[in-house]
Amino acid sequence: MNISLIIKKWKRPILIVLMISLIQVTVFLVFYLQQNKHLPEQFFQLARSLATAFTQTEVTDQEKVMSKTFTLFQGDHAAFDFNDLKEAILAAKKSPRTASIRLTKEDRTIWSNDDTKKESAAHPIVDAPYLSQLPELPRGCEVTTLAMLLQYNGFTVDKMTLAHEIVKDPTPLTYDSGHNMRWGNPYKGFVGDMYDAKKPGFGVFHKPIESLARKYAGQQVMNLTELDFSDITSIVEQGIPVWVIVTSTFTQDTSRSVKWQTADGPIQTTRNEHSVLLTGFDGTYVYFHDPLRPAEKSSRRAASTFEQGWNQMGRQAITIILQNEKIVDN
Known part of the structure; x- marks a missing residue:
């Protein structure tokens, strides 16, 4: 047993408990002195108010320390x-x-860099619901994939x-005299038309998707954008x-590189932008589930080449981590 790690983990909660005990003793002494007419009533009221406020603050801090999601x-x-x-x-x-991350209240691993365990582990494919974006949403891959993620989590x-x-x-979408494009910002919202492929349209990136996901799953939504692809596949290997x-x-x-100007600066990307739900590695x-391939519930590609396309699109990734059983909202 590593005593130093235990002390480090519990040092702050223990100090908080000791502080609360000290405050309670102080309040008792103030009350005793007031009862015996050694303190003015106004001083007693002030001391009691301060002690109550401080105690509530410390209890709140203690609850925060004890309610962390991941260890x-x-x-x-x-x-x-x-x-x-x-x-x-x-x-x-x-x-x-060697490190791993587990849900604090469960004995369930979420991420690990222990390659020896990965090599010996099974690699199940998540049985997530499959949805096609067609025909209603020819440019709706991002929200369709999000619907699959949300439905899987109940x-x-x-x-x-x-x-x-x-x-x-x-x-x-407009062009200036030099034929330079000016358009919306996919980091702020969906750009163009999602419903009609004959009209100009592009898509949306992770930030608006995260905000929309939080409307349903709240703080259980985790934005993993800019992590390494090995981090993403490690999570997928855990059945997430x-x-x-x-x-x-x-x-x-x-093949279809494009650049345009937004009010926030330039966007440089490819028109071949797409969103899928990773289900296994x-x-x-x-x-993965590809919302553009309704005949193929589960597609697969070499991880090495898939990673290249993912890196090109800014390493965007979002998941939902439920702490207990999947939640079904009624």
Whole structure:
């Protein structure tokens, strides 16, 4: 048993309990002195008010300390607690030892860098519901994939509802005298027309999708954007599906490169932008639900080339981590 790690983990909660006990003793002494006419009534009232406020603050802090969602393990020893999965992963990757991240209230691993365990583990494909974006949403891959993620986690919402609710950037497509494009910002909202492929349209990136997902799943939504692809596949290996943005060719793709100006700066990307739900990884291939391929519930591509397309699109990824059983909203 590593005593130093235990002391580090419980040092703050113990100090909080001691502080609360000290406050209670102080209040008792003030009350005793007041009863024996050694303190003015006004001083007693002030002391009691301050003590009550401070006690409530400290109890709240203690509850926050005790309610962290994720615990970082270094080897078999609990080291630190986090509420954000991305933050926990970044901390784990700095550890000189083999590390894993588990749900604090459950004995369930969410992420691990222990390659020996990965090699011996089975690689099941998540049985997530499959939805096609067609024919209603020719450009609605992002919200359709989000609907699959939400439905898998027990939230009863359909793609058309999400298509209506996603924030839109209404900036129209225009060109200046030099034929330079000016359009909306996909980091702020859906750009262009989602319903009619004959009209100008592009798509939406992770930030508006995260905000929409939180409308249903709240703080259980985890934005993993900018992590390494190995971090994403590690999570998928634990049976947790992940929403991602990738090129529609699932590899590095410069065939339809495009650049335009927004009110916030330039966007440089490819028109072959797509969103799928990662459902499995076997060390060589990634498996996913592609909302554009209704005949193929589960597709697969070589992880090495898929990663190239994912990197090109900004390493965007979102998932939902439920702490207990999947929630069904009525």
